[in-house]
Amino acid sequence: MLVYFNGKIIDKSNVHISPDDRGFLFGDGIYEVIRAYRKKLFRSADHFDRFFRNLEEVKIGGAQHINYEKICEELLERNNLLQDAKLYIQVTRGVAPRKHSFPMPAVPPTIYLEASQIFPPLDLWQNGVKIILRPDQRHQRCDIKSISLQPSVIAIQEAAENGAEEVIFVKDGYVTEGSHTSFCMVKNNQIITYPLGKSILPGITRKVIQELCLEQAIDFTEQYVSTSELPTINEMFILGTITEIMPVIQVENTMINHGKIGTITRKLQQAFRSKIAQL
Amino acid sequence: MLVYFNGKIIDKSNVHISPDDRGFLFGDGIYEVIRAYRKKLFRSADHFDRFFRNLEEVKIGGAQHINYEKICEELLERNNLLQDAKLYIQVTRGVAPRKHSFPMPAVPPTIYLEASQIFPPLDLWQNGVKIILRPDQRHQRCDIKSISLQPSVIAIQEAAENGAEEVIFVKDGYVTEGSHTSFCMVKNNQIITYPLGKSILPGITRKVIQELCLEQAIDFTEQYVSTSELPTINEMFILGTITEIMPVIQVENTMINHGKIGTITRKLQQAFRSKIAQL
Numbered sequence: 001m002l003v004y005f006n007g008k009i010i011d012k013s014n015v016h017i018s019p020d021d022r023g024f025l026f027g028d029g030i031y032e033v034i035r036a037y038r039k040k041l042f043r044s045a046d047h048f049d050r051f052f053r054n055l056e057e058v059k060i061g062g063a064q065h066i067n068y069e070k071i072c073e074e075l076l077e078r079n080n081l082l083q084d085a086k087l088y089i090q091v092t093r094g095v096a097p098r099k100h101s102f103p104m105p106a107v108p109p110t111i112y113l114e115a116s117q118i119f120p121p122l123d124l125w126q127n128g129v130k131i132i133l134r135p136d137q138r139h140q141r142c143d144i145k146s147i148s149l150q151p152s153v154i155a156i157q158e159a160a161e162n163g164a165e166e167v168i169f170v171k172d173g174y175v176t177e178g179s180h181t182s183f184c185m186v187k188n189n190q191i192i193t194y195p196l197g198k199s200i201l202p203g204i205t206r207k208v209i210q211e212l213c214l215e216q217a218i219d220f221t222e223q224y225v226s227t228s229e230l231p232t233i234n235e236m237f238i239l240g241t242i243t244e245i246m247p248v249i250q251v252e253n254t255m256i257n258h259g260k261i262g263t264i265t266r267k268l269q270q271a272f273r274s275k276i277a278q279l
Numbered sequence: 280m281l282v283y284f285n286g287k288i289i290d291k292s293n294v295h296i297s298p299d300d301r302g303f304l305f306g307d308g309i310y311e312v313i314r315a316y317r318k319k320l321f322r323s324a325d326h327f328d329r330f331f332r333n334l335e336e337v338k339i340g341g342a343q344h345i346n347y348e349k350i351c352e353e354l355l356e357r358n359n360l361l362q363d364a365k366l367y368i369q370v371t372r373g374v375a376p377r378k379h380s381f382p383m384p385a386v387p388p389t390i391y392l393e394a395s396q397i398f399p400p401l402d403l404w405q406n407g408v409k410i411i412l413r414p415d416q417r418h419q420r421c422d423i424k425s426i427s428l429q430p431s432v433i434a435i436q437e438a439a440e441n442g443a444e445e446v447i448f449v450k451d452g453y454v455t456e457g458s459h460t461s462f463c464m465v466k467n468n469q470i471i472t473y474p475l476g477k478s479i480l481p482g483i484t485r486k487v488i489q490e491l492c493l494e495q496a497i498d499f500t501e502q503y504v505s506t507s508e509l510p511t512i513n514e515m516f517i518l519g520t521i522t523e524i525m526p527v528i529q530v531e532n533t534m535i536n537h538g539k540i541g542t543i544t545r546k547l548q549q550a551f552r553s554k555i556a557q558l
Contacts, residue, residue, distance in 0.1 A: 003298070005298075012298065015297075015298045016295035016296070017295070017296035017297065017298055017300065017303050018294075018296065019282070019284075019291065019294045019296055019391055019393070021296065021303065022432075023302075023303045024296050024300065024302045024303045024369075024371075024426075025369070025426060025428075026306070026426060026428040026429060026431075026432050027305070027306025027426055027427040027428055027429050028428065028429050028432050029429075058429065058433060059433075059436070088377060090303075090304070092303075093432075098367060100428070100431060100432055100435040100436075100458055100459055101432070101435045101436045101438070101439040102432075102436050102439070104439075112298055114298070135419075136419075137418055137419035137420055138418050138419075139416055139417050139418045139429075139430045140414075140415075140416035140417075140430070141416055141430065146429045147303075147304060147305060147306055147429070148306040148427035148428060148429035148430070149304075149305040149306055149307070149379070149427060150305060150306050150307050150308075150337065150418075150425045150426070150427035151418045151419070151420065151427070152305075152379060153301075153305050153307050153372075153379055153380070153381075154337060154338075156379040156380045157338070157379075157380045157381050159380070160380040160381070179379055180379055
């Protein structure tokens with residue numbers, strides 16, 4: 001597999017991360033995941049906007065001048081990823097002797113990009129998935145796509161061990177988002193999701209859904225939903241760059257809508273698929 | 280520099296971390312720092328107890344059978360670190376294609392140890408330091424020495440840019456601990472520090488101080504101290520494996536005890552030094 005590493009496209013086996021890389025020592029980096037359909041990047045401008053904003057938030061410099069889009073396209077091409085692929089992009093604060101504060105003087109960031117084939121989860125889109133709920137033990141800036149992800153790892157593992165596809169975090173009694181997805185609910189034909197802010201990632205797919213709702217005349221509203229309100233919810237789905245729109249039919253041990261996928265969820269899935277078909 | 284990497288002692292330049300290492304991708308690892316005085320490890324049993332407990336907490340297996348103490352001693356010896364040194368130990372969940380949940384089947388952990396010379400901060404011990412206060416934006420399990428440290432990095436950098444040695448975190452209005460130190464205060468000849476629990480690391484030096492207090496008949500108590508109480512505090516110091524006992528003479532723009540180091544702080548520094556001399 002050919003990957004991009006600090007200015008060059010090389011075989012992945014030749015990528016050597018230093019033990020002094022601040023990604024390895026401190027989780028001190030930012031990442032993005034972009035979906036490619038038929039070699040076309042989907043919503044890359046949104047992804048790179050967020051990526052650059054995040055780098056700025058954590059003050060990682062020296063990584064903003066790169067033409068990431070061009071590298072992504074080259075990786076798709078040279079790895080012969082013709083259909084369904086994802087791009088993984090990670091930038092860390094670089095290599096320096098271990099000290100918590102930023103290296104002084106600054107060192108070049110570590111820049112890594114990889115493209116790989118994915119297998120769309122057709123059956124999960126069709127049949128829906130189970131989720132579990134767990135207290136949100138992550139840090140307080142979930143709007144930043146940081147690689148310091150250990151609390152998410154621990155939580156999603158609990159999901160995996162409980163036969164669930166995703167864990168949805170509960171903060172101050174309200175359901176927020178998943179470990180790597182956004183979370184939407186449907187009540188009285190209205191889409192409800194947690195408000196943007198520091199507690200959740202501003203998901204690109206969430207933004208796409210918001211646009212689709214406008215086109216389809218479906219009401220989209222940001223609102224706090226407490227766990228005690230969950231039994232009154234008609235439909236639920238999780239959203240993500242790779243996840244797309246995945247129906248949720250079970251929360252912990254409770255079936256949603258008797259395990260049947262709701263009409264709004266199906267409508268949005270169709271609209272999303274049409275959008276992709278037109279790419 | 281000779282280091283330990285996955286079973287071998289090799290030159291550091293030959294350590295190649297994979298871009299698929301879960302330390303690099305997810306900050307999914309645990310670390311420890313141990314102080315060596317004259318080639319003798321200080322309180323290594325306490326450090327390894329915590330280390331093994333932490334690995335268990337995050338369910339990283341396959342790293343518990345190693346004789347870390349022996350490796351540490353070999354690294355000190357072979358790197359000719361005769362006087363003041365520190366051991367850095369990091370274990371990650373290993374190398375696997377990027378997926379949030381644990382690799383299935385499990386993969387061997389990545390185990391890395393490094394020994395390096397340190398230069399004791401004699402002037403700071405003597406003259407004291409400034410600290411700043413910031414809201415605690417870290418994750419909710421600060422008792423675990425996780426390498427997912429980006430929120431700490433961002434906070435300590437603010438300290439560095441404000442001419443301060445450390446940032447002390449404020450949680451729900453109470454001062455808790457530093458980004459890489461414990462925090463103690465003295466009021467009416469009594470040592471006060473934040474109670475053990477999920478909000479702070481159970482510091483080994485904190486434990487040593489607790490023992491020294493017992494020996495010196497100084498009252499040591501765990502108590503919540505709000506930021507508004509700080510002006511009534513007589514002495515403060517930060518604690519850590521490398522930091523040892525470092526007096527604090529300034530909090531933000533306010534001098535503590537007119538910038539003079541208090542008698543209890545000096546007494547504990549002396550007692551600590553005697554303990555080290557007897558090693």
